[in-house]
Amino acid sequence: MKLKNQVSWVTGAAGGIGKCISEKLAAQGSHLILSDINASALNELLVHLSGFDVDILVLPLDVADPQTVSEGGQKIRERFGRVDNLINNAGISPKGPKGPIPFKDITFEDWNRVIAVNLNGPFLCSQVALEMMVAHGHGSLVNICSQAARTHSPVTSAHYAASKSGLLGLSRKLAGEYGPYGIRVNVVVPGRIDTPMTQSVNEELSRQAALRTPLRRIGQPNEVADAVLYLVSNEASYVNGAILDVNGGSLMI
Template identity: 30%
Template sequence: MVSGLVVGRLALVTGAGSGIGRAACQVLSKEGATVIAADRNYEAAVQTIKTHTALAPGTNGGEEHSAVELDVSNSKAVQDLVQDTLKQYKKPPCIIVNSAGITRDNWMLKLSEEDYDSVLNVNLKGTFLVMQAFAKAMAESSVSGSVINISSIVGKYGNMGQTNYASSKAGVVAMTQSAAKELGKFNIRVNAILPGFIDTPIIKTVPDKVKEQIMKLVPLGRLGNPAEVAEVIAFLSSDKSSFITGAAIDVSGGY
């Protein structure tokens, strides 16, 4: 018998091919959820399901985990995923984790309009499109749910070379707070997590000297682990957080 925080629930995780998204799939499945791993890199999403998730609750005849290819900035692709999910699972996910995100770093005076737009399209617009489409499906099906949007501590304090990324992640917090006010009447909770510097593929592009400077600003003195963010995602997905909505929670080691 499966036990855990989110037993029997269906979860959609975007950006599931690596980093925080992959860790979220791992922890949510461990806690009893059926997981839909969505990523622009389909093979990475498949790998998440194959090697980074606990046994699906439906292995003995019920629901199974699945992997899907998804460009969150493409509204048609998002709408198609809603329909495909309803067809396959006969219900919408009640847990939505918006973890898809990209960086295109450069000094503000050198940042191209294309790199600004691409980051905003994925990080902010993509989060909006997924949240809007799946919250509508939940509301129409009278399904209570929890949406967890992944922002960043950079959206709170800014960071050199990341004017595009910081603005996209600050927007995610404001959007989360507004959506929470609108969706509460449907018993859909919406919260944001602001990870600090987490040991993900994105942080691997940061020069070692810069990492050393960052560590001096983190009271716990280390990078975070994706699983440490995923555990907060699981909490916000569960009934343990039933009176929390519109919150923005730092998971940053005190940065």
């Protein structure tokens, strides 16, 4: 097992990609901290993962709320005393009936909420985790970004693109600042993946995305989770500040 007795914190753990990441980490022997705003879905996930011989702390929280993230950090310190891996995966991508919301229709309130969840969330959770990682002299952060941060994305809205672009910048900064402490920070950039986030909108968008993709299909959440598993594992011990595209070839830069 690649991650025996490590402690991994997954945000957005109850979602399509988060669930697969959590399962793969548990299969490699990692203890888990599972966070999501959807507490009942987290409890279902806990039942789903009960066959793995790992400790699991269920930590329902809104990643955008500084108070609950800070309290969550306290619970992690009490239960495990450390975090080896943090996967900043929680995210929202608001859409309109036809897909992306036109820029002129994005309210300031919606803008702030997307930035709060997709960018402030990783900021808050990373601060909590990095303090413990520095104390232990090692650690790995993986930020789940988006193709919307790498190029124009016809399927997402401006606030989402801005938040994920910010996350890319934050990741690079942290990779530079925390490398000297033995902490690696990397980014996974999924293309279109078959999860509740994409299933909740017009199916035609996924069909078109598949046609634009050299592999002629959209991705599955386990294919993103495998990239995360690689980045937190020792096989990636010299990989820091990397951007790993998982997109079937739909973007090649």
